[in-house]
Amino acid sequence: MTGDQRKTKARGAARQLTHLDRRGRVRMVDVGEKAVTRREAIARGAVRMEPATLAAIVGGTLKKGEALAAARIAGIMAAKRVHELIPLCHQLPLEAVAVDFRPDSADGALLIQARAATTARTGVEMEALTAVSVAALTIYDMAKAIDRAMTIEAIRLVSKHGGRGGRFTRAGEPPWETAEDGGADAVSR
Numbered sequence: 001m002t003g004d005q006r007k008t009k010a011r012g013a014a015r016q017l018t019h020l021d022r023r024g025r026v027r028m029v030d031v032g033e034k035a036v037t038r039r040e041a042i043a044r045g046a047v048r049m050e051p052a053t054l055a056a057i058v059g060g061t062l063k064k065g066e067a068l069a070a071a072r073i074a075g076i077m078a079a080k081r082v083h084e085l086i087p088l089c090h091q092l093p094l095e096a097v098a099v100d101f102r103p104d105s106a107d108g109a110l111l112i113q114a115r116a117a118t119t120a121r122t123g124v125e126m127e128a129l130t131a132v133s134v135a136a137l138t139i140y141d142m143a144k145a146i147d148r149a150m151t152i153e154a155i156r157l158v159s160k161h162g163g164r165g166g167r168f169t170r171a172g173e174p175p176w177e178t179a180e181d182g183g184a185d186a187v188s189r
Helices: 003-016 051-059 067-079 125-143
Strands: 037-048 094-104 109-120 151-161
Touching: 037 125, 051 067, 051 094, 051 109, 051 125, 067 094, 067 109, 067 125, 094 125, 109 125, 125 151
Parallel strands: none
Antiparallel strands: 037 109, 037 151, 094 109
């Protein structure tokens, strides 16, 4: 591909990406003309670890304290500050942020799900993804003394609805049962 072909391709991509102007420069999107609608996003991720680490987290026996409670609060707080963390994100009036956990003993992982909701002119995907990310980092911080080899994996958008983009649902995602739903593996701490 020649230099001119790369420039033409980049200009075409810039027209499709709303955070870039016609010349490919970064800009904040003007959402003033967009309709105010109810918007919701769900994201998931996982922290993979040793079985004993997972047992200590779920059992609440870490020396640092309640890892799940700390991670839930951290995820919610992070979602509320996305506009300060990620350039060009709009500040949103969040109406709900929920962070839930589910141990997966077979895979040696703590699964994390976050749901964010608002009634606004732009979506809450970044808030849900950030909540999962910071909850996972908090789990790592709380348990690193006993398992420095933990890995944070598969942070992804699972679904979103509302706004001009309509509905998105990632194929192949299993249903999520919380403790309130009666899920056998759900953690309610």
